[in-house]
Structure formats: C-alpha cells, structure tokens
Amino acid sequence: MTDTSAAPTAPAGIPVFGDDKHLRILSTSDLAGIEISLADVVETVEDAYRTLHAGRSHNPRKLSVKPEDGHSVSYAMLGRDGSRNVVAIKTSYKHGLDKGREEQHYYTALTLYDDVTGLPVAMMDCSRIGSLRTPAVSALLARECAAPGARSALVIGTGTQGRLALPFLLTTVPGLERLMVYGTHPEGIAAVREQVRAHFPSRDVEVVTDLRAAAADADIVVATAGAHTPATVEAGWLKPGALSVLVGHGLAPSTLHRADRVIATSEAQMHVTGTDMADADGTFPAVDAELPAVIAGIITGRSSDSERIFAYNSGLVVTDIALGHRFAQLALAQELGTEVPLWQ
Incomplete structure (x- = not known):
C-alpha cells in the first residue's frame, strides 16, 4: 500500500495523484480500456492550443537524434501546460526505418508531474495518446x-x-x-x-x-x-x-x-x-x-x-500533456495502473 503520510496536500479542487515515493504506471492495456469521446479529445487538444497561444504554456523545440544510416530516429520533448499546471516529458524512439512496417519497433512514453503539489502524476505508454491527438x-x-x-x-x-x-x-x-x-x-x-x-x-x-x-x-x-x-x-x-x-x-x-x-x-x-x-x-x-x-x-x-x-x-508536446493528463484523471477514477516504488 502506498504511504501518503508525507505527501503534500493540493489546494481544493486539484486532484492528488500519488506521493513522492511512488510512480503510477499506465500500460497500453490500462489506457485501451478507457472510454473517451472524439469530441472530448478535440476539446482537450483545442484547449491546449489556446493556452499555449495565451502564453501560459511552454513548448520548447523538440530534440532529435538520427544515426547517419537513418535506421532509427528518436525525439525528446519537454513542456508545461499552464491550464492544468502540469510539467511533462515525452520520449519517442523508432527503430527499423529501413525495413518494412512489420519489422519496425516503436516506443513512446509520457511522464507527467503536478506543478502545484510537486508530485508525479503518472508515466504512460503514449501510443494511444498520439493515435488520438494527431487526427x-x-x-x-x-x-x-x-x-x-x-x-x-x-x-x-x-x-x-x-x-x-x-x-x-x-x-x-x-x-x-x-x-x-x-x-x-x-x-x-x-x-x-x-x-x-x-x-x-x-x-x-x-x-x-x-x-x-x-x-x-x-x-x-x-x-x-x-x-x-x-x-x-x-x-x-x-x-x-x-x-x-x-x-x-x-x-x-x-x-x-x-x-x-x-x-x-x-x-x-x-x-x-x-x-x-x-x-x-x-x-x-x-x-x-x-x-x-x-x-x-x-x-x-x-x-x-x-x-x-x-x-x-x-505534434506539440503541450497537446500530449493535456490529453495525457485527461487520461490520467480517467485512469485514477477507475483505479487503473500500477504504483511502482521508484524513489525508495
């Protein structure tokens, strides 16, 4: 069981996702079971753009690494959502660009932190987030x-x-x-x-x-x-x-x-x-x-x-953050995910 005795208390109305010792992991199967409407996704992504334009969010230029032969590519994206007060980093790695689709490997993950409480929110597979955010x-x-x-x-x-x-x-x-x-x-x-x-x-x-x-x-x-x-x-x-x-x-x-x-x-x-x-x-x-x-x-x-x-x-990472946070809220409400004692 997670020990929350030393966890900070969030202001009224702001959910506390965990403590400073554990990280909630949301797997591909955890996220696959969460229902969300297309309209909800569009509204969440649109809000992320509005907040960014208002100057309340930060979306630095992404970093990329690609070997000379082009067989793989990786990206790292850091950002902050000013509407939700969430900081996050997204990583993306694709291997086998010189091969057919069935031989390629692709991994992407999103880690979110609550910038009000200072607590970790969750680390999640970002594939479903991307499959919804991009369209x-x-x-x-x-x-x-x-x-x-x-x-x-x-x-x-x-x-x-x-x-x-x-x-x-x-x-x-x-x-x-x-x-x-x-x-x-x-x-x-x-x-x-x-x-x-x-x-x-x-x-x-x-x-x-x-x-x-x-x-x-x-x-x-x-x-x-x-x-x-x-x-x-x-x-x-x-x-x-x-x-x-x-x-x-x-x-x-x-x-x-x-x-x-x-x-x-x-x-x-x-x-x-x-x-x-x-x-x-x-x-x-x-x-x-x-x-x-x-x-x-x-x-x-x-x-x-x-x-x-x-x-x-x-992709702008602020849209991943907004949609990832939405999924984290829905997952928490359904008690999905696994808490890992990462920092103890």
Missing part, C-alpha cells in the same frame, strides 16, 4: 482551413494515424459526404472502414485506387502514410480551394512550395521533422500562420475560398 489536430486544421462547404475528404495511409482520421474529420466537419481512403495494406483499409462505422454507423468509406483522380476531387487531403508509401500527390493534382494536411508521407514537396497559403502547428518543428519537404537548397517557404494563433482567432486559417492551403501537422 484531432488534423480535424482542427480542417475545421479552420477547409473551404466553406467542403464535401469530400481523402485519407492517404491506413496505419495508426490514418485509422481515426476520418472519424475525427466528421466530428469537426460534419458536412462531409464523400469519404475516401487510399492504402496498400488490406488489413489497414479494413481497420479504417471499421473505425468509421464504429463512430458513425451510417457512414462508409470508399476505397480508391486512382490516387490522382481521388485527390483531384477531394476538398481535404490528409496524408498519413509511412515512409515507404508509393503515394505522392502533386500540387497540380489538387483543385482550387483544396486543403492538404501532411502528417506522415503521401504529399510531394510541390504541395508545400506551390501552395497559396501555408499553415503549421509549429514552423520551428516543421523545419526539424519535415526536412523531406524542403527544396533543393534545403529551404522552406514562409509559414503564413501557426495553428495556435488560428485557434485563438488572431488570424484566419483561410483568406479566400479558392486558395490551395498546405498544413503541416507536427
């Missing part, structure tokens, strides 16, 4: 930047980030009528369709094989594919008014360099993680607006109905 950000980009009356959306890729992209898009852009997916893995395509039906039982997804024709019809294109995808949508394929959102791979650099307007979750992070989109000289076009400012209403996401917009969706 929620794409959905917010679509809400703010898609052309008025957008009716069609194309998702490229059927991995972790692609499977919930359409349900989140339907959450923020409910007027979408044509839902399309392009992928090369049958099990992934099946998972995309399953997720849409799970959240929107009356809706289905059209599997497309002619990528150029599908991209030409799409008001919103979300590229989530892995590095080995054969998909490469060029700028000339997109119709006037189209919004293209890059999460992983599937868009050619021309969609960025020939865009009428460029939006990024963070311009600095785009320069770190989006190097494959730079031109021959290694440069990027200027970013017209960052998403936190758009969410806050300081600048508009779209200036005209006809402009083609490129949006770069890179």
Whole structure:
C-alpha cells in the first residue's frame, strides 16, 4: 500500500495523484480500456492550443537524434501546460526505418508531474495518446482551413494515424459526404472502414485506387502514410480551394512550395521533422500562420475560398500533456495502473 503520510496536500479542487515515493504506471492495456469521446479529445487538444497561444504554456523545440544510416530516429520533448499546471516529458524512439512496417519497433512514453503539489502524476505508454491527438489536430486544421462547404475528404495511409482520421474529420466537419481512403495494406483499409462505422454507423468509406483522380476531387487531403508509401500527390493534382494536411508521407514537396497559403502547428518543428519537404537548397517557404494563433482567432486559417492551403501537422508536446493528463484523471477514477516504488 502506498504511504501518503508525507505527501503534500493540493489546494481544493486539484486532484492528488500519488506521493513522492511512488510512480503510477499506465500500460497500453490500462489506457485501451478507457472510454473517451472524439469530441472530448478535440476539446482537450483545442484547449491546449489556446493556452499555449495565451502564453501560459511552454513548448520548447523538440530534440532529435538520427544515426547517419537513418535506421532509427528518436525525439525528446519537454513542456508545461499552464491550464492544468502540469510539467511533462515525452520520449519517442523508432527503430527499423529501413525495413518494412512489420519489422519496425516503436516506443513512446509520457511522464507527467503536478506543478502545484510537486508530485508525479503518472508515466504512460503514449501510443494511444498520439493515435488520438494527431487526427484531432488534423480535424482542427480542417475545421479552420477547409473551404466553406467542403464535401469530400481523402485519407492517404491506413496505419495508426490514418485509422481515426476520418472519424475525427466528421466530428469537426460534419458536412462531409464523400469519404475516401487510399492504402496498400488490406488489413489497414479494413481497420479504417471499421473505425468509421464504429463512430458513425451510417457512414462508409470508399476505397480508391486512382490516387490522382481521388485527390483531384477531394476538398481535404490528409496524408498519413509511412515512409515507404508509393503515394505522392502533386500540387497540380489538387483543385482550387483544396486543403492538404501532411502528417506522415503521401504529399510531394510541390504541395508545400506551390501552395497559396501555408499553415503549421509549429514552423520551428516543421523545419526539424519535415526536412523531406524542403527544396533543393534545403529551404522552406514562409509559414503564413501557426495553428495556435488560428485557434485563438488572431488570424484566419483561410483568406479566400479558392486558395490551395498546405498544413503541416507536427505534434506539440503541450497537446500530449493535456490529453495525457485527461487520461490520467480517467485512469485514477477507475483505479487503473500500477504504483511502482521508484524513489525508495
């Protein structure tokens, strides 16, 4: 049993997650059993952006390490959420980038500390956090930047980030009528369709094989594919008014360099993680607006109905912190997790 006799007492209304000797570990299976609505996720992520723009949160540039042969990549991200008064660090490590998906190894973890009580909140597997946060950000980009009356959306890729992209898009852009997916893995395509039906039982997804024709019809294109995808949508394929959102791979650099307007979750992070989109000289076009400012209403996401917009969706750790804290609250309420006597 955890000894809480020496634990600090939080001010009224602030939950105490543990003590200064133990760390609550939330595993993949712990988090998998927690129910959370898509709207709750979007609201939590949106609040994190608003708090960041207000200057109450801190999101330093991420650190990255990659060996010369490119077989692995690792990131470390430190941040503070000023709305929840939580400090956290996220680590991410992927091995086998030179191999197929089934041979790769990926680990990501988030450790949170309560900056009011000084107590640890939890350490958790961050894979589910990322699988929800990233499509929620794409959905917010679509809400703010898609052309008025957008009716069609194309998702490229059927991995972790692609499977919930359409349900989140339907959450923020409910007027979408044509839902399309392009992928090369049958099990992934099946998972995309399953997720849409799970959240929107009356809706289905059209599997497309002619990528150029599908991209030409799409008001919103979300590229989530892995590095080995054969998909490469060029700028000339997109119709006037189209919004293209890059999460992983599937868009050619021309969609960025020939865009009428460029939006990024963070311009600095785009320069770190989006190097494959730079031109021959290694440069990027200027970013017209960052998403936190758009969410806050300081600048508009779209200036005209006809402009083609490129949006770069890179993860900001403040959104992981906000969503991770939300999961920690839900886990604590359900008495999930294992307390480890790490500091004794």
